[in-house]
Amino acid sequence: MTEMSGADMVVQALVDLGVDTVFGYPGGAVLPIYDALFKHPTIQHILVRHEQAATHAAEGYARSTGKPGVVLVTSGPGATNAVTGITDALMDSIPMVVLTGQVPTTLIGTDAFQECDTVGITRHCTKHNYLVMDPARLGPIMHEAFYIATHGRPGPVVIDIPKNVQVATGKYIVPDMIEHKSYRPQVEPDSAAIAEAVAMIAASERPVFYTGGGVINAGPDASAALRQLVALTGAPITSTLMGLGAFPCDDDKWLGMLGMHGTYESNMAMNRADLIIAVGARFDDRVTGRLDAFAPEAKKIHIDIDRSSVNKIVPVDLAIVGDAGRALDAIIAGWQTAGHKPRDLGEWWRRIDGWRATRCLDFPEKKEDAAEIMPQRAVKALYDATHAMDPIITTEVGQHQMWAAQHFGFRGPNRWLTSGGLGTMGYGFPAAVGAQIAHPGRLVICIAGEASLQMNIQEMGTVSQYRLPVKIFILNNQWMGMVRQWQELTYESRYSNSYSDSLPDFVKLADAYGWTGLRIDNFGELEDGIQTMINTPGPVIVDCRVAQLANCFPMIPSGAAHTDMILQPSDVTGTMDDEAKALV
Amino acid sequence: MKIQTEAGERHVLAITVDNEAGVLAKITGLFTARGYNIESLTVADISSDHALSRITIVTNGPPPIIDQIIAQLDRLVPVHKVTDLTDAGAHVEREIALVKVAGTGDKRIEALRLADVFRAKVVDTTITSFIFEITGASEKIDRFVALMRECGLVEVGRTGVVAIARGAEAA
Structure with a gap:
């Protein structure tokens, strides 16, 4: 195998990984990679005007396609400007690979021009990060980074590449990446837990599906499975901000978004439910409101690919760790095998219709040509x-x-x-x-x-x-x-x-x-x-x-229960105690 | 308004990680970023090919937080395995301390006598000082160090706890 420069390896790896678009901004420490891109026929580089925008553009690319977004920025300010978008991708589980230039290995640690400790700064806002000290490691690291960014709970991965590693030559090695040496996210749900979930749903009188961005991340098939399961069970469904779109808004089972600015019916349904089926949602404080008043009557099933999301905020009765789509498919299969029919949820729906009748999203307005627009x-x-x-x-x-x-x-x-x-x-x-x-x-x-x-x-x-x-x-x-x-x-x-x-x-x-x-x-x-x-x-x-x-409005003030929604401006008192003021 | 904290319990965690630059920073950073406690931490390479290290962390927190700590550690890419030795059952905990004591006359004799009681070894001596090496559970070392304060304690270095499950199996 002929040797190639580190910069050529980076570009070759992008090609091999199926990358067609890179969002970036050049600078001194990434010039070798930019030079390798200059003559490249298939990779489209989108020149942004600020590195933060490169990361958000990559997020937009990723979230709208399901493919990882790729960012290329220089060392120092290029890397620090990218930090906000990297953190954003971590919080919202967006697959992203960020390539940062770095000063040559010989200058690392000397406060060189445009040097910053990129791996140190991004250690806790990435899913994983690398500092590549040897061009021979570039091939394996590039492939591993894409694997980590896209497997399990998706997230951002930073690869910091010193300029001399981009210029030096070595062999480009493509690893056989069937599995990572230590990172093995659990994707297949436990079958006993699935059977228990089926039984719990079948026995429930007041179930609610509470779904999040994990359903979107699990791919379009997971959204399709969610629709099928909701239809099979006849249960109402609400979603977090991140999960909107996984279930169609015009379906009669749809309650709207829940949480701080969610609908009255979804928050009341969460509060009165006897079973909550959380799918790819993480019980964020914007969703739960006051924790000791959150869904007090409900047993909780939590399906999540990240075990650390389970029992983090709200203790649950049944945890299913795995891919949301596979878990939903397994529950559907279990439901059908057991021959369950939808329970008569008529009483539950009558209560929900009562909450819907508040028409909480209505707003006062004048419909005259000269009127201000609400x-x-x-x-x-x-x-x-x-x-x-x-x-x-x-x-x-x-x-x-x-x-x-x-x-x-x-x-x-x-x-x-x-x-x-x-x-x-x-x-x-x-x-x-x-x-x-x-x-x-x-x-x-x-x-x-x-x-x-x-x-x-x-x-x-x-x-x-x-x-x-x-x-x-x-x-x-x-x-x-x-x-x-x-x-x-x-x-x-x-x-x-x-x-x-x-x-x-x-x-x-x-x-x-x-x-x-x-x-x-x-x-x-x-x-x-x-x-x-x-x-x-x-x-x-x-x-x-x-x-x-x-x-x-509606709005659940910070630290208030789902049942304490402000529905109208006239409900506002204009002041809060210190306990409430201290909450975000 | 007062800021509230919850009472916790002590747990010893054994963590097998890739022996690579930055891994220790990732783990200790996770503890600081999420507000978890570290009472002690030891780390050393444990594999013949230098690929793996074992980190022993003594932490403290309410049971749900301990569960969170384990789950958070477990999902880090360079972490291979996390074991809660406290939960796993009987285990052995050991710590080494080097304790320097200076003095003459009765204090010096008393220091040596107490060291003998604690089965501490003398690893360095001058006419006016000793360095004792003592191995044992942390409480034993605490008690020895407390006694040495009365006998001219100059300086203490401690390794922190290493621990391993009892019996024939790996925990």
């Missing part, structure tokens, strides 16, 4: 105008994100890209870039807040460069709305630093980057404005001015 209406109008086109929706973080989760319906997996665990403002726009790269013909819309969007707004240049038809729909209320909402609820409306002052003119900004810019000012302009956005080829930014002081 943000919820803007999302609903966007949904009505686009859902037939099966769009991919990304969001930033804040009120607009919750309104999108509540009012935009999803019918399939991999169409809803949002930063759940880390709650990263600045995620949505670059994620839309990544999703659009992966799906050139699809309608990709970033529902944004005017504050979040500015955290990675430089990516307008990336969109222009690659002629991506990304649409940004800003719910512009001129506030960091969720911060302002919490200040209203907790700090007697002392709006400390939450006003979006000195906003750019987004229409002129669009013009400056060669985009189309639109502004929607009132109710009468909403539908036409959205149609114009859809019908305009190329990238469009829509500055949709919405009611400035609207708040996002």
